[in-house]
Amino acid sequence: MPGSDLYEKFMALHTRDSGLVMPNAWDGLSALMLADAGFEAIATSSVALAATLGRADGRHEITRDEHLEHAGLLGRLTELPINGDFEDGYGDTPEDVAATVEAAVEYGLAGIGIEDTSGNPRQPIRDFDEAVNRVRSAVDAAKRRIVVTGRTDNFIQGRPDLDDTIRRLTAFAEVGADVLFAPYPPDLDALNAIVTAVAPTPVNVLVSPSDKVLTVAELQKAGVKRISLGPWLYVHAMGALEEATKALVAGDLASAATGISFDRVGELLARSKN
Template sequence: MPNAWDAPSALLFKEAGFASIATSSAAFAATLGRLDGIHAVSRDEHLDHAALLTSVSGLPINGDFEDGYGDTPEDVRATVDAAIARGLAGIGIEDTTGDPAQPIRGFDDAVRRIEAAAKAARGRIVLTGRTDNFLWGIADLDDTIRRLTAFAEAGADVVYAPNLPDLAAVSAVVEAVAPKPVNLLVGPSDGVSLQELQTIGVRRISLGVDPYTHALGAIRAAAANLETGDLTALASDLTFGHIISLIRS
């Protein structure tokens, strides 16, 4: 499930044959010149962004909605209701706080927020319960599994822990939450194959910010060559006419 950051990137993923697409809160924030994970992007902005990808691509869109946007479980439930009203197919809720000094919510608070989200989500939208322990440098596999198991029991349809350290940890998560499906963040430097992940039971793969940084990497390389006077640096087999044709279709 690749993560798009604007309408053309969503259309290119659709053209490639993907059946569903996710947003990336980090990539979207970056397109606005903001940082992810500190409530710098509002709920309405992300709703508008995800709804745009839905309407443009016609594909099911999973929204990466940080902590659910709000201080209380009732706020999270309202966010899920709003996502459903805007036509999203899925929504992810993290156990983060938006405060880098204390980035992860307490266990009970995190579970209550997933419970509230699940009450709104059931039968209407796919809910992913996510813990960001390892993403924030909290290398506690036991607590990560405890949280994901609780999220599954609270009604999450999928569970997700970015930046698990190795395949043994991934396998432990898969076994602990079975039969609930596990989403895994995979990057180009992880050195794992799709077959390996399928063998240990991973059911869904996200790409996070990597598609966006891949595109920016191409721009950076071209910019460096342009600065030296190479006017061919922007040569590409993708034309703007092709993007227009995708939008028209």
């Protein structure tokens, strides 16, 4: 599907009344399972991808090419729109961010997220002007061929400043970001303030505000247009694995050998478009 057509298709999912629930896959089988369940788009998770490779997220330990190959695989297997959770755009400069966006278009991605993170634990959030310039560069490179999400990580990097968060998101929208995202606002009031301040630009929420997990309907009532799961499906699966390993350590082979059947795995793999 040509880039401009894919852009329009993916954006339409964000602007319809019902919005979009966009779960995050971490490998081929999880992507096929989500597609089989009827989800209309899926995303990568930088946390989950890094964990599958035994690395840390947000510290530039995953390369752009590794993430592109991963995202491209999910797209080839499912033929669904894929949104790439691409950390800070994989580069020190706005030009590097533009190169990442261009590569994502070439790999057939439908969307890409650009964070204001730095990968530096001593100063995890980039200065305002730098963050805005990087999103501007992403938008300029995208040319309406791929949906650009401008994201600020204030709340998850120990900077609980709602005013600065809204300032950043508003600036990202002003330079052309298609979707806005600030993971884990403290509560529903903060979420409502964000949605109102940046309207009509669609807002993504990662599961819910920090204080309470809401339902999809409650988030939609608050004006949220896209709901993502980040690493939560992955850690849910890892939780099941940990319980199985505990059973195995205790000598309980039966409990450790539960899960979906090999027939179900084969059925999912058979729907692969690869």
